Amino acid sequence: MAEDTRQYTDFYAQAGKLICERSCEVMNAPRAEALQTFSALGFPTKKVERYKYTDVAEDFAPNYGIALTPLEVKNLPYCHRISEAPVDITPYYNKLADRQDAVVALNTMLSVDALVIYVPRNTKVEHPIQISNVLNGEQDTMVNRRILIILEQCAEADIVITDKAVDQMHFLSNQVVEVFAGDGSHLNLYEVEETHLLCTRYSSVFVQQGRDSHVHHTSFTLFNGHTRNRMDICLKGEGSEVILNGCVIADKTQHVDNNTLIDHQVGSCQSSELYKYVLDDSSVGAFAGRILVREGAQKTISNETNANLCATSSARMYTQPMLEIYADDVKCSHGSTVGQMNDEALFYMRQRGIPEKEARLLLKSAFITEVIETIPFEALRDRLHYLVDKRLRGELSKCEGCKLCK
């Protein structure tokens, strides 16, 4: 067995019983299989195509204390602890997640509790639901989060997931989200990460969409240490549509890797993807987006754009927009660019008395605005404009406006 996985398997050997006691039957059932997969595969190396740009073993190498605290969910509409879910979770839990991915398997093995958001058919959730993940602790900690989102037929919901870190400790969060979007459902899912340089985040989101469903996912990586986001979208029902957007602002030694897959299994679906990166200092950005159009998925419309701004000579960008198409009656396109700020635009602004620093900020913020403007939900849009502005000015060193931070 590889050395790097040992600390986790050893931990499971010791604490497995405790985990099972604190957890419930649905979550305990797949643990043995997950342990087996995890020990057999080990952490993916850079030779694994989907992990080409991230050194997983290194991120998981430090000796973290592993958090095993159950959730507290107090009387929130539609949100439940997995053991208190109003429906049988067995047909959903761990059914979408990639069971051959060691990072996902590790989550399945170690998570104690899961949050279930269940929206019954024909129900519209009035107010957006915010899931706030706050990392605090006196020591270096690893957390395994698990979220299940189930939207029944024609249900509608807006969900915001935010990541924050209070204490200046090393945190590693490993999150797995499974989303079942039923026929005709609408889901807006936003993820905003504003932690600090010592935080490492692994997120794997798996979405399955039914007929005529609509999912809009936007992820913002505003501040972090190492981030690796995996998004797998499976379009299973005809007429479904997915919009995947993302923006990344990185500087110092930050590392952000977004890896997406949109799997068009049936015809007449639409997908669009827009990711934008602003890289400063010695940050590293990676984007790999794969669009797979399966045989018979005719009338697919898909486009993918990845635009990147490298502001210094030590920033690095790796981009890889991929199309894999097995059907002929499709319209698919992708484009990606890596470049720098337009000198003419800078000159124009400076001529008008805007200092160079400010002009650069304006350009960066305009570049990101394209992503923010796709968000249909105004309050969040305003908030993001504010956060992005602060971030670009380098003033966002801790999270804004939450009571936990003094």
Added chain:
Amino acid sequence: MEEKNEFVREVAEKKYQYGFTTDVQTEVIDKGLSEDVVRLISQKKGEPDWLLEFRLKAFRYWQTLEAPTWGHLKMPEIDYQDISYYANPTAGNSGNSGNSGEIDPELMKTFDKLGIPLEERLALSGTAVDAVMDSVSVKTTFREKLKEKGIIFCSISEAVKEHPELVREYLGSVVPYRDNFFAALNSAVFSDGSFVYIPKGVRCPMELSTYFRINARGTGQFERTLIVCDDDAYVSYLEGCTAPMRDENQLHAAIVEIVVKENAEVKYSTVQNWYPGDAEGKGGVLNLVTKRGHLRGRNSRLSWTQVETGSAITWKYPSCVLSGEGSQAEFYSVAVTNNYQQADTGTKMIHIGKNTKSTIISKGISAGKSQNAYRGLVKVAKTADNARNYSSCDSLLLGSKCGAHTFPYMDVHNNTAVVEHEATTSKISEDQLFYCNQRGINTEEAVSLIVNGYAKEVINKLPMEFAVEAQKLLGVSLEGSVG
């Protein structure tokens, strides 16, 4: 109905017109690969010790490697012990000994049939040819005329004997034997290929071309081409290839190395028409080639143009290493796959020098049950200030059973670089077809017309004679794929 069947048969039969074999006394060494075989090849070619050493080093390294599997390809298992690594069709004769040598009339006829006359008076004006069959160069034309200008154009085996200092300096300097699995294999067992040296300030007065032909059964072809273009020189080089129809897979693992010095320009064009296998995907050539150019000098230029219509499997990435300041590289490609053909091809542009520029235009056309993938890397090193790349890859799908894929990789390590990539995938629009049909052009012809228009951007880059051939090839390769 009857008439239609007749037409279909006609099309099926004429599909691969180069599928004949030549009956000529060929010396084939026993199948299998070992150090002894490497020594035997070297001995047969009468090579100096340093080259044998090079081969052995490569062979020992190759033994430590495993065949790569990352391509978007379904590769048949290749049994490297079941291939003969040397086949000499001139065994009854003396082989390529310049212009004076006698050539077996059968060989002469073969190349005539392929449209490559080896008699200088019959040749297309302005093209010198090096004809290679299996492991041996049969004849190189116009050598005397080129010699007057100081240009060296001969088979690599002769170059080893006559210009050892040049070969020794450049061989393996662009594609080292440690480069990859197939490069190591080729370095160990390579047979013939062409060697071109253009001295300083010389503009090569004619197109140089090599024609590769696989003939013998159960053999592989491992050619090696080395082109060195000195300061301020220019050359345009063409490569063509065909093979007979056989129901076994034949291996073709070549290396092409190009060195371009200051202000020099090299144009390398390929029309690849190896036997693609039959309509059921049986047989065909496995085309696993490493091609790379090194733009060493300031303002040097290299352009790759390729039309790929043949081979059961094409797996190659003609690449450019742009280390000279202000150097420019271009890659133009049309890859057509039909029936069960598979292609995973593209290019690598590695920007190292300042103010370097590269352009990639790739057009993929897939029909039948084929899979056609573009894979390309654009890498901008930290030192490559103001590097500029533009890539565009389009795919055209003809039929609902085929696949078209794009896997571009961009690694940018410099903030002054501008890198752009765009790609589209679609089928021929109904409107365009309808427009043609309305005007009395049948669907088959209309498709050929539209495809040719689509590929025009690349075909225009080819020298005249090749462009005509390429256009015809496109038509033939796609015949029967509409409907």
